[in-house]
Amino acid sequence: MKKSAEPSVYAGTVLISLLGGFSLEMNGATLTDDINRSLKLWSVLAYLVLHRNRPVPQSEFIELFWPEDNSSNPVNALKTLLYRIRAMLEPLFGPEIQPILAQRGAYSWNPAVTCELDADRFEALCFQASNEDLPDAARIELYRQAVALYQGDLLPKLNHQMWLIPLSVHYHTLYLEAVKALAALLDRAELFDEMQLVCQRASSLDNLDEGLHTLIVRSLLRQGKDAAALDHYEKATDLLYRNLGVRPSEELRALYTEIMATEKTLETDLGAIMADLKETAARPGAFVCEYGFFREAYRLEVRRAVRSGACVHLCLITVSLPDGSVPPLKVLSSTMEQLQDVLVRSLRRGDVVSKFSGAQFVVMLPAANFEDSNMVMDRVVNAFYQQHRRNFLKLTVRVRELELG
Numbered sequence: 001m002k003k004s005a006e007p008s009v010y011a012g013t014v015l016i017s018l019l020g021g022f023s024l025e026m027n028g029a030t031l032t033d034d035i036n037r038s039l040k041l042w043s044v045l046a047y048l049v050l051h052r053n054r055p056v057p058q059s060e061f062i063e064l065f066w067p068e069d070n071s072s073n074p075v076n077a078l079k080t081l082l083y084r085i086r087a088m089l090e091p092l093f094g095p096e097i098q099p100i101l102a103q104r105g106a107y108s109w110n111p112a113v114t115c116e117l118d119a120d121r122f123e124a125l126c127f128q129a130s131n132e133d134l135p136d137a138a139r140i141e142l143y144r145q146a147v148a149l150y151q152g153d154l155l156p157k158l159n160h161q162m163w164l165i166p167l168s169v170h171y172h173t174l175y176l177e178a179v180k181a182l183a184a185l186l187d188r189a190e191l192f193d194e195m196q197l198v199c200q201r202a203s204s205l206d207n208l209d210e211g212l213h214t215l216i217v218r219s220l221l222r223q224g225k226d227a228a229a230l231d232h233y234e235k236a237t238d239l240l241y242r243n244l245g246v247r248p249s250e251e252l253r254a255l256y257t258e259i260m261a262t263e264k265t266l267e268t269d270l271g272a273i274m275a276d277l278k279e280t281a282a283r284p285g286a287f288v289c290e291y292g293f294f295r296e297a298y299r300l301e302v303r304r305a306v307r308s309g310a311c312v313h314l315c316l317i318t319v320s321l322p323d324g325s326v327p328p329l330k331v332l333s334s335t336m337e338q339l340q341d342v343l344v345r346s347l348r349r350g351d352v353v354s355k356f357s358g359a360q361f362v363v364m365l366p367a368a369n370f371e372d373s374n375m376v377m378d379r380v381v382n383a384f385y386q387q388h389r390r391n392f393l394k395l396t397v398r399v400r401e402l403e404l405g
Contacts, residue, residue: 020152245358
C-alpha cells in the first residue's frame, strides 16, 4: 500500500451535514449524496468521517462492507472505492490536500482537515440547553437552535446499515427529548403556537410517539382551538391503535376529558342547540365512540338501570390467533376495521361500541337480557366469518350484566 504523507499544517475546515442527508461544504463548494448513487461509496466515507479520530484497519472495512464478498480480492475493491472517493472529494479540497490518508494497513481522515459536524453541534446545544440553572429564555433559545439543526434522522439513505443504527437511534432519541423539553418551556412561557409547530414538525418525523401527540393536543387546547384539538386527538388515537395496538395513555385521555368539559360560547337559542346535538336520522346501526366517552355512557346507563330496573349487558370481543396470541399488526388493523363495520350494521342504534384495545371491542347492550345478548353477539361473530372468511382468526366473546352497585 502506498503510504500517504501526513501534513503538519492546518489544511482547512469542512462543514459536514449528516442529519437528514449527507453533504460536505468547503471554500464555497458543496458536495451532496445526490450526485452519486453508490451507497457503498457514501457508506465508507461516512464511516471514515464518524471515526475520524482513529485509523480504521482494512479488515474493519472489509468485515462491514464486504462481509459475504465472493471476489478473490476485497482489499483491491476497497482501494478502488477509496480512489473513487478521493476523486469525488477533489473539487472540494483541490489536488494538494489529501482528505483520506493510508498508512500501515489502515485508512484515516486527515487530521489537518478539521471537520465541523451538524450532529456534534446539535448534541452540544442539547447538552447546554438541558442545564436547568439557566434562565428559561436562554434554554428556549438553545433548544430552538438545536431542533432547527435536526433536519431529519442521521444519514437516511444509509439507515439500513447495522453499524449506523445505534448512532441514528441516539440522535433521534436526543431530538425527541429536546423537542419535549422545549415544548414544556414554551408551555410555561405561554408560547402555545410555537409549541404546536415544534411538536407537529417532530411528529412528522416520528408519528408514533404518543408524547408528541399529547403535547400537540395540549397546545391546541391552550390556544382555544378545541375543535382542532379534538380532531387531532381522534386521528392520533386511531393511528396508535392501528400501528401499535395500544389505548391512549391516561395523560392523553385526560386532555380528551378537558376538551369535552370546555365551556362553549353562550347560546340562548334552544333550537340552535338542539340542531347542534341532533344526529342524522338516516344513520343506521350502533353508536361508535372513543373509550373515554364510553366510560361516561356506561356510568349513565348504570344510573338509568338503577332507577328503571332495566337489564343492561356488557360484551367484550377479542381478536386473536388460534393459540391466543395477538395477530400481526397489519392483519389486526384491517380485521378491526372489518369487525367494527359488522358491529355497526348488526347492532341497534341504541347500542354503544368502543375499541378497548388494539385487539378488542367493548359493547354495551341496553334493554337486553342475558340470552338475547348472547344471541346478538353470536350473530355478530357469524356475520364476520361469513363476510370475511378469516378462519385463521379466533373471535372470543364474553357477556356480563352491568354491575349496579
